[in-house]
Amino acid sequence: MKKMIYILATLMLLFAASQIWAKIQNSKIETLPYSVLKEYEGFEIRRYEPATFSYVTLNVDSYDKGASMGFSKLGGYIFGANENQSKISMTSPVEMEMDSQVVVKFMVPSTYKMEDLPIPKNKEVKFIEQPERTVAAIQFGGFANDEKIKSYKEQLFNLLATHQISHVQEYSFFGYNSPYDLFNRRNEVIVEIDVEGLQL
Numbered sequence: 500m501k502k503m504i505y506i507l508a509t510l511m512l513l514f515a516a517s518q519i520w521a522k523i524q525n526s527k528i529e530t531l532p533y534s535v536l537k538e539y540e541g542f543e544i545r546r547y548e549p550a551t552f553s554y555v556t557l558n559v560d561s562y563d564k565g566a567s568m569g570f571s572k573l574g575g576y577i578f579g580a581n582e583n584q585s586k587i588s589m590t591s592p593v594e595m596e597m598d599s600q601v602v603v604k605f606m607v608p609s610t611y612k613m614e615d616l617p618i619p620k621n622k623e624v625k626f627i628e629q630p631e632r633t634v635a636a637i638q639f640g641g642f643a644n645d646e647k648i649k650s651y652k653e654q655l656f657n658l659l660a661t662h663q664i665s666h667v668q669e670y671s672f673f674g675y676n677s678p679y680d681l682f683n684r685r686n687e688v689i690v691e692i693d694v695e696g697l698q699l
């Protein structure tokens with residue numbers, strides 16, 4: 500019995516240490532900068548600064564199919580699968596544009612200019628300079644899946660309709676946590692909005 504208690508206590512300590520380590524790592528990650536322009540009940544309006552992204556376009560139509568595939572391709576690039584075998588820091592959030600195809604995007608760290616980025620070995624990895632954008636964002640916790648993302652997308656679209664805020668139909672999922680981070684997970688659904696006539 501004592502041996503079993505010792506094993507359980509050790510496992511609990513290791514688990515707690517792993518979660519502390521995950522939180523520390525997350526706190527060091529550069530995050531896509533934005534400012535909150537207006538808060539509503541259930542969502543907020545944000546303005547994102549221009550940023551450069553690496554991305555891959557996947558011939559899939561869901562989060563569940565695209566998440567691991569996209570992370571594998573982009574993760575390979577930033578972990579050294581490029582002409583210089585350079586390591587590029589991970590950033591947050593991982594963005595997934597959700598449409599008839601899924602586009603997975605990693606923000607390029609702000610220390611890099613487009614011309615400084617090493618050439619990917621995987622020709623599917625491309626780059627884009629994203630201009631400033633104004634979006635509506637709704638947040639939810641736990642682990643994401645297609646059902647949750649669809650539900651919160653519909654909630655956000657309904658809230659925007661209630662407030663008579665025009666928006667595009669394409670939307671994105673933002674994931675902020677590593678797979679090892681089990682608690683206080685942050686997920687968001689965002690959609691670009693029309694700011695003309697909107698009092699911010």
